[in-house]
Amino acid sequence: MDSSNRSFIFFVAFQCAFLFGSQAFILKHHPNYTDIISVVRKALPRDSFEFYDFKIGSYNALVDPKFHLNYHENTTALSIFMIPRVFEESFVPYLCETGPCAFNNSWTKFTKYYMTKIQMKLWEELSYYIPDKGILYPPHMLGPRHPTILVETAGHVAGGAYYYQRKDITDDPWPKNKTIYGVNIHPLYGGWFYIGPVIILEDVTCPFQEEMGSKDVLIDEAKKIELLNLFNEEWQNQKWRDIICVTKNYTEEYLEYWMTYGEGRTKWVAKYHDKHCPKE
Template structure:
């Protein structure tokens, strides 16, 4: 069952620039982590923006992903699907999903943390480093958009796979964490490995623009927000 659903999801999501990877959510319940690749901006986001006025002040990318998740659930009406988006929070402001952990468990990307570095080189100077996922094909040029859960599908045979440890040396792992934590705005951490594809210049400009100014960049008027 998991193999069949995975294939159907991939066939539906792939042309839109998304990827999916299966994992067990609770007990043996089937779930998939959903990633956006560099192609999502052209294949899904721009067509969505061109076709719609945004109904809320939610981030346009978030609205776009909600839109396609909703369409996907309609196209998989033979299953009950629960979607949890990466931006969803509980009332106490804790995230509803640990997106990077989900990506690691599903073997979609490797979640690099301080524990992956041998002999902590920072000592007492740095007590905490935020971790970051790296994709074996896209490096840091991707995003984790959410999780799709299939409550009516249990698959005991689904085996957990290990993600590809693509940042293979200790020195590179140190460099990755330092770039991500101290110099994330220059985006160089995304190229910690050789990648197949990066964000387009237009896409880089969009994500480099402060969120409050992105509506203007997209040519959206104030009426689109009311």
């Protein structure tokens, strides 16, 4: 039996044990925060992912009470970012290994693959368990207009990418009844990245954790207005992503993937797989 199969069986057995009687042991184990971060870093390819930590209280302070996360204010969470090379370096290898099972809802399955990997590694190396409910995926909804997590705010609070919103504009140029959606900008990649899930480290509290906050890379208000106009009015031309000079962006194939929707994306992924993945 290879190591991947052993890991999978071990993880399934652990979940069963947790559900049927081993809760006391698991909940009493509180590993070191630094050790957790080290394991997460090893589980995620550096050329594909970034992650940033924040305190639940800092997130709750910025969102409407109906979006509050019901954890202690000093509980630590991680905001997961997928950066420009994630498609070529991680998604494609995953697609080739998984095959047709990954064609439908491919990005969701790819994301969950790596979140499950984090869960497994933390348990195997530190005996630290993150339940499925502790991983909040976008855009999962609790109800109409009620996402489980506002990933844009989480990414902003965590210091990964500044969240530009209408409320930050002093001289508002838009009609009062016009909806203006906000957007995050990464200091290196501009808009060429994706904010993924938030992982709650439920038993890890860091009351003295230093939070840097996201870097405002658009000091000039006119530039912020330009960004919001581009994102809200001309988002399909992708110009908003290059509001700053970037170090990396998406390949044509990765952008085509994102610009293909619904059943069309499933067919696109199947065609891409047949063309680029080695035949057995």
